[in-house]
Amino acid sequence: MKKIGFLSFGHWADHPSYDTKTAGDTLLQSIDLAVAAEEIGMDGAYFRVHHFARQLASPFPLLSAIGAKTSKIEIGTGVIDMRYENPHYMVEDASAADLISGGRLQLGISRGSPEQVIDGWRHFGYEPDPGESDADMGRKKGQRFFELLKGEGFAKPNPNPMFPNPPGLLRLEPFSQGLRERIWWGSGSDATAIWAGKMGMNLQSSTLKFDESGKPFHIQQAEQIRLFKKAWKEAGHAREPRVSVSRSIFALVNDEDRYLFGREADRRDKVGFIENERRAIFGRSYAAEPDQLIRELAQDEAIKEADTLLLTIPNTLGVSYNIHVLSSILEHVAPGLGWR
Template sequence: MKKIGFLSFGHWTNHPSYQARTAGDTLLQSIDLAVAAEEIGIDGAYFRVHHFAQQLASPFPLLSAIGAKTSKIEIGTGVIDMRYENPLYMVEDAGAADLISGGRLQLGISRGSPEQVIDGWRAFGYEPAEGETDADMGRKKALEFLDKLKGEGFAEPNPYPMFPNPPGLLRLEPHSEGLRERIWWGAASNATAIWAAENGMHLQSSTLKYDENGKPFHIQQAEQIRLYKEAWKKAGHEREPRVSVSRSIFALVNDQDKYYFGNQGRGQDSFGNIEADKRAIFGKSYAAEPEKLIAELAQDEAIQEADTLLLTIPNTLGVDYNVHILSSILKYIAPELGWR
């Protein structure tokens, strides 16, 4: 059994063939899609976070709105770039969104990915400490975020406050009990997956990772997941870890599907440099008639290792068509592969 969610990048472009032409379109359609996805039995609504782009960037208003209009579906991110974040303010935002949703937040964070601009986090007022890289800064902020989510007091109270204080040091409010255990780390390497396990975070592994041994993408990703699970067990955490993988999967069941995605299923893994000195491997898309799709997906080792599958969606094609995409996976694919 697997949890199945969708992952939206939240694109918009003023193009006549797009349903999402403005930021407002994308935000409102994201809410509508999450509501519709819950109704058909999808388990999670997840959103990417990209700054300086015509894509979703500020997740907590959106997650709060979805939380208020749904009752069961998990809501989350994949991922928030911690280089841009104030960890303390983020604790407050995340706590509020989680309370609004009734404890359904599954928050994916990371040190970040390639950006639209050069060192965009500097424009947000952040600078690595001497001797640190921006990746170091992102991981340090993540650890501070995790620490403050525990809800322990750390701030000295004012002896003459505007309102009476409880005894002892003060914590950030609102505090949402249990949110600390629902934080995920987006890992692009085996080493950072192990680091996530050691620090008690669930694992998000996307459609790309650093190429560490030249093997096919799904095999490298499965190896990463096994290393993560071993590190989690070694760390002695009492709760069970969760692992998600992202995939572009399209069941071709009508002419419209074939028009949009008929050529994508012929692809293979690809390679490129997402940083100057690091080669990355990008997983292929899956697009085929259901029988062929089932046979191909059955060979994907990383999907087998994961408990959660996030389906990347073309949000610009509108709510109705994306509900069709998700419904096709639930109807034709998931039962045959034992996911449901």
Template sequence: MKKIGFLSFGHWSDHPAYQARSAADTLLQSIDLAVAAEEIGLDGAYFRVHHFAKQLASPFPLLSAIGAKTSSIEIGTGVIDMRYENPMYMVEDAGAADLISGGRLQLGISRGSPEQVIDGWRYFDYDLQAGETDADMGRRKALDFLKRLDGVGFAEPNPYPMFPNPPGLLRLEPHAEGLRERIWWGAASDATAVWAAQQGMYLQSSTLKYDESGKPFHIQQAEQIRHYREAWKAAGHTREPRVSVSRSIFALVNDQDRYYFGQQMESTDKIGMIEADKRAIFGKSYAAEPDKLIKELAQDEAIQEADTLLLTIPNTLGVDYNVHVLSSILKHVAPALGWR
């Protein structure tokens, strides 16, 4: 069995072919899609976070709204760029969203990737400490966030407060019990996957990673997952680790599917650069008739290694079509591969 969710980048544009032409369209359709995804039996609704772009940014209002309108589906991010975040305020926002959803938040965070503007986090009034890189800053903020999620008091109470204080140091509120154990780290390298395991975070591995061996993408990703699990065991954590991978997968079952995604049938891995000096490998998309798709996916080692699969969706094509895309995977592909 494998948990299956969707991952939306939340694009919008005033384009005649798009159903999501504004930020309001994307936000409201994201809620409707999560509700519909729960109804068809999907396990998760995840959203990417980008700044300075016509895409979803601040995730907690959206996650809270989805949590209030659903009852069982996991809700989360993939991922929040910690360079832009205030860890203290984020603890409060995440705690509120988790409580509204009844403990269903699965929060993916990361040190971030190249963004729309140069050092965009500086516009949020954040700066580097002495000798620190922006990646260091992202990991530092992540550790601070994790520490405060534990719910241990750390702030000296005012002796003359507006409202009576409990005894001892004060923690951030609202506190969401168990949320600390549902934080995921988006890792682009083997080393950061190992680091995530040591910190007790689950692993999110996307459709790209640093090219560390020259092997096909799915093999490198599977090796990353195995390194992560070995590090988790060595760290002595008592709970089971979780791992998600993201894929673009389309079962071509009608003419509309072939029109939109037929050109991706010959998709292959691609090599590119992220940042100035980071060679990366980008995983291929999968698009084919169901029988062929099943055979291709059975050869993907990383999907086999992961317990959770996040299907990237074309959110601009609207709720109804995306429900069709997701339903096609659940009906025509997942059972044959043992995912359902």
């Protein structure tokens, strides 16, 4: 069995072919999509977080709304850029959203990814400490957020408070028991995957990774996951870790599918350069008739290593079509791979 969720970038634009022409369209359709995805048996509704872009950004209002409208589906992010966050305020937001959902949040966080603007986190009022990079700042904030989720008191109470305090140092409220075990680190390298394993965070690995060996993407990603699991075991964490990978997968079952995604059938891994010309490898898309998809996906080593698969979706095509995309995977592909 494998958990299967969707991952939405939450795009919108005033384009004739888009069902999401405004931010309101995207937010409301995201809620409807999560509700419908739960009804067809999907395991997770995950959303990207991008600032300064016509895409979903501040995640907690959306996650809370979905939590109030659903009852079973996991609700998550992939990923929150910690360079933009106040870890203390984020603990309050995340805990409130988790309590509204009944403990179903699965939060992917990371030190960040390439942005729409130059040093966007500066506009949010954040600067790295002397001698730090912005990546260092993001990891440090992520670690602080993770520590605060323990729910331990750290703040000295006012001797003359407005309301009576419990004894001892005070923690942030509300506190959501168990949320700390549902924090994932979005890793683009072997080193950060190992770091996440040592820390005790779950691992999210996307369709982009720094090219560290020249091997095919799925092989590099599988090796990254094994390094994470090894670091987790060596750190002696009591529970079993979770690992997710993301893929663009389309089962071509009707003429509309073939028209929209038939051109993806011959896609291969791509190599490019990001972040100061660092070489990165981008995983291929999958689009084929169901039987062919099953044969191709059976060779994907990273999917085999992961317990959770996040299917990236074309959210601009509307709720109905995206439910068709997801249903096609659940019905025609997942059983043939032993995922269902």
